[in-house]
Amino acid sequence: xxxxxxxxLIVLRNALDEAWAALPDGSKSETLKSEMAxxxxxxxxxxxxxxxxxxxxxxxxxxxxxxxxxxxxRRRFKQQSxxxxxxxxxxxAAREKASLLPPGAEKDExxxxxxxxxxxxxLNELVKSPGLQPPK
Numbered sequence: 743x744x745x746x747x748x749x750x751l752i753v754l755r756n757a758l759d760e761a762w763a764a765l766p767d768g769s770k771s772e773t774l775k776s777e778m779a780x781x782x783x784x785x786x787x788x789x790x791x792x793x794x795x796x797x798x799x800x801x802x803x804x805x806x807x808x809x810x811x812x813x814x815x816r817r818r819f820k821q822q823s824x825x826x827x828x829x830x831x832x833x834x835a836a837r838e839k840a841s842l843l844p845p846g847a848e849k850d851e852x853x854x855x856x857x858x859x860x861x862x863x864x865l866n867e868l869v870k871s872p873g874l875q876p877p878k
Contacts, residue, residue: 746786753791757797757800760797761800762775762778764801778800778803781799781800781803782796825866826866826867829860830860830863832855833857833859833863836852836853836856839852840852840853
């Protein structure tokens, strides 16, 4: 087992504490913390002293930790209305806002965006049409 001076021990402990704090609460366990500490010690034995590298390496070393981090980063939600309805409502709102503006670049831009939304809704319907479905 390697022996470390007090300054190095402080760096290693801080790296573990920072890596641990970066994990979502639901993924923390004593086993996971022990695995991360072992990984940091292995990195230190290989000569790594950079706290940023130690922290990143500890987080990357545990598959469960990576999976939980990715899960935490992805925020998914179910749309309440269809894509077509959202496009149509956007186009309608853009036209209404444009109707209140005087002629100019801003009005033209809103009308252009409304036209793009209408086109996207039409293309979406085309893609879903039975004529374009692959044979079964």
